Amino acid sequence: QKEVEQNSGPLSVPEGAIASLNCTYSDRGSQSFFWYRQYSGKSPELIMSIYSNGDKEDGRFTAQLNKASQYVSLLIRDSQPSDSATYLCAVNGWNNQFYFGTGTSLTVIP
Amino acid sequence: GAVVSQHPSRVICKSGTSVKIECRSLDFQATTMFWYRQFPKQSLMLMATSNEGSKATYEQGVEKDKFLINHASLTLSTLTVTSAHPEDSSFYICSARDRNSGNTIYFGEGSWLTVV
Numbered sequence: 001q002k003e004v005e006q007n008s009g010p011l012s013v014p015e016g017a018i019a020s021l022n023c024t025y026s027d028r029g030s031q032s033f034f035w036y037r038q039y040s041g042k043s044p045e046l047i048m049s050i051y052s053n054g055d056k057e058d059g060r061f062t063a064q065l066n067k068a069s070q071y072v073s074l075l076i077r078d079s080q081p082s083d084s085a086t087y088l089c090a091v092n093g094w095n096n097q098f099y100f101g102t103g104t105s106l107t108v109i110p
Numbered sequence: 111g112a113v114v115s116q117h118p119s120r121v122i123c124k125s126g127t128s129v130k131i132e133c134r135s136l137d138f139q140a141t142t143m144f145w146y147r148q149f150p151k152q153s154l155m156l157m158a159t160s161n162e163g164s165k166a167t168y169e170q171g172v173e174k175d176k177f178l179i180n181h182a183s184l185t186l187s188t189l190t191v192t193s194a195h196p197e198d199s200s201f202y203i204c205s206a207r208d209r210n211s212g213n214t215i216y217f218g219e220g221s222w223l224t225v226v
Contacts, residue, residue, distance in 0.1 A: 032212050034215070042219075042220065043203045043217040044203075044217045045217065046214065046216060046217075088154070092213050098144070098215055100153075100154055102153040103154075
């Protein structure tokens with residue numbers, strides 16, 4: 001079982017819709033959770049970090065964490081074509097090891 | 111957010127030569143840095159974990175004598191691709207862990223290596 005699992009997609013949503021990206025992790029001792037966005041040909045950039053159960057909002061982005069279910073998600077409201085990218089979920093485990101998912105490819109259709 | 115600078119952004123080298131890529135954390139001290147390789151349309155592949163003042167830890171299948179990693183200071187790690195071959199052509203990305211920011215990892219801009 002992989003440490004972090006994501007649906008590779010591709011996920012397509014129309015412009016203006018809500019894009020929902022999901023991630024599960026195996027290490028129950030994980031404390032820190034991150035979402036990165038990677039445009040084609042570029043390196044990943046940090047979008048959100050979340051450390052406690054519940055929702056964390058930043059502009060059009062909302063990260064949701066449920067430690068009991070070992071589940072973290074990213075919602076993108078009012079999706080724009082510029083949001084089209086690969087989204088990487090990352091988890092900092094109990095042993096301070098950092099694990100990345102393989103990424104979900106999102107396409108926002110104008 | 112914190113800044114990690116990677117240099118050069120693009121490099122072309124001849125087969126058999128060596129090339130060095132630098133990764134610097136500009137506004138924080140990074141005791142741990144990571145080196146990744148990414149082929150087009152594929153996932154990030156962790157090559158090695160670099161700890162300041164000690165030897166790097168390489169992932170299985172990564173040749174440590176070919177990919178030399180040095181982390182001599184808290185703000186600088188280097189990756190040297192030795193005796194480069196065309197199959198080493200790839201996108202190399204470094205990242206650094208900021209302990210003062212919840213262990214957040216920040217990425218450098220990446221380096222495109224083309225071996226001809």
